[in-house]
Amino acid sequence: MKINSLLIFLGILVSNLLCAQVGIGTTTPNASAILDMTSTTQGVLTPRMTTAQRIAISNPANGLFVYDTTENAFYFYKSSVWIKLDSNIRNNYKLIKSAADLSAELTAGGGTKYLLSSNTLYEINGTITLAQPIDLNNAYLTGRDTNEDILVKSGGTMFTGTTGGNIKNLTLTVPGGTLFSLTGATTQNLIFRDCIVSGCNSIGSISGFGVVFLSVVQFLGNTTGITYNNITNLLLSNVAWFGNNTGTFETYTGTFTLIEKASGLCDVNGTAVGIDVSSNPTVTNGVMLGVSFAGSSTTYIKKYTSGSFTGFNFNKNWSVNCPGIPKESDDVATGYYNMNGNATNTAFTAVNTPTKILGTTTQSNLFRVTAANNRLTYTGSKPRNFEIICTGTVDHTTGGNRVFAYYIYKNGVQQPSISAERRFVNNDIGNFTLIGSVFMNVNDYIEVWVENQTNDSSTLLTKLSVSLR
Incomplete structure (x- = not known):
């Protein structure tokens, strides 16, 4: 009986060797695999050892694979070097491919808003239709392709709250609604860059922040623009308001330590206004350089009603040198x-x-x-x-x-x-x-x-x- 069993085992072994395949848990190993292990209840354990033991392996072969128990990580040997296998997924990262991926944030916001997790990177992939506003909560909201990664909200407001954050590489559209309704503190910063804003009823308002920084933002087909109020440092770089927008592009109200607006485009037609400073905002230092003003509007700048001179638009705290409007500076x-x-x-x-x-x-x-x-x-x-x-x-x-x-x-x-x-x-x-x-x-x-x-x-x-x- 023992001799028969041995003969059968040897026969199977010889057969497998001749086929150059071994199946564990399956009698039909995949033709492309020399070893095919099949199970729905168990995994594979590689050799486990400490870092000292791994390093002590004599003449390791290229491709040798072990689990380092000191570092709780897999290593493989390649060209005289042990290579650690790390996950490429970022910490504090979340991929958003539909609004359902924001269900935890909706719960955190009490069902009335998406309350993002602070210091977390949210990557938008595709077109996301939002049911509620977003509270940035000092998170990072970004896409990889501005034309393909899109946030949409029909009506209402897209961004609300009292905190800042970072918005980048997205198209944002709020048909019939408002993009921003943000009122922060001087300790809060908002960075908004490399984005397209289109089809909004209003860009809205941003108020009270320590720093608001817009860079390379295009505004297309919006009904009216944005109001900036009581911001310590307002930095605007290469922001473009095209002629298919209407209303007033930028309105400044309240108090600012610095407004710096550089390059970009302000194309306004008909009754549209480029910049409104008629409320006489208090600006310690205003700088506007290289912004091109164009279009058929007769009011590129709705001027200061106090502190400006006939034929000019701003008070003495501003330095302005832009095509299309008078140069204003002490020189x-x-x-x-x-x-x-x-x-x-x-x-x-x-x-x-x-x-x-x-x-x-x-x-x-x-x-x-x-x-x-x-x-x-x-x-x-x-x-x-x-x-x-x-x-x-x-x-x-x-x-x-x-x-x-x-x-x-x-x-x-x-x-x-x-x-x-x-x-x-x-x-x-x-x-x-x-x-x-x-x-x-x-x-x-x-x-x-x-x-x-x-x-x-x-x-x-x-x-x-x-x-x-």
């Missing part, structure tokens, strides 16, 4: 006044004693400069050098020969380097010119003064023009 501050046909005699208290030229002047072309009678005051935000050009006409028809000297005064102090002298004979009318440069701090002012070097008789200027630039 282009300018002022001009003239006196023509409204001359007044200027009397002297004594010979060789300068006095300010009297007369009513009319100002024009003012930017960050204010004007009163024979006075231009610089009202920009930073000190700078100015060029002064002054011309005048003197009517000297009585009193005999005279010698007059003319000066530019700054803050009531004579500037000797900007002066001129003119000699008159009786019944003479003549001109004088002052040209020079002066350094002016904020709120410094200049005036034109005259000195009679012959006696204390008065003088009459019939024309006076002063330009500061």
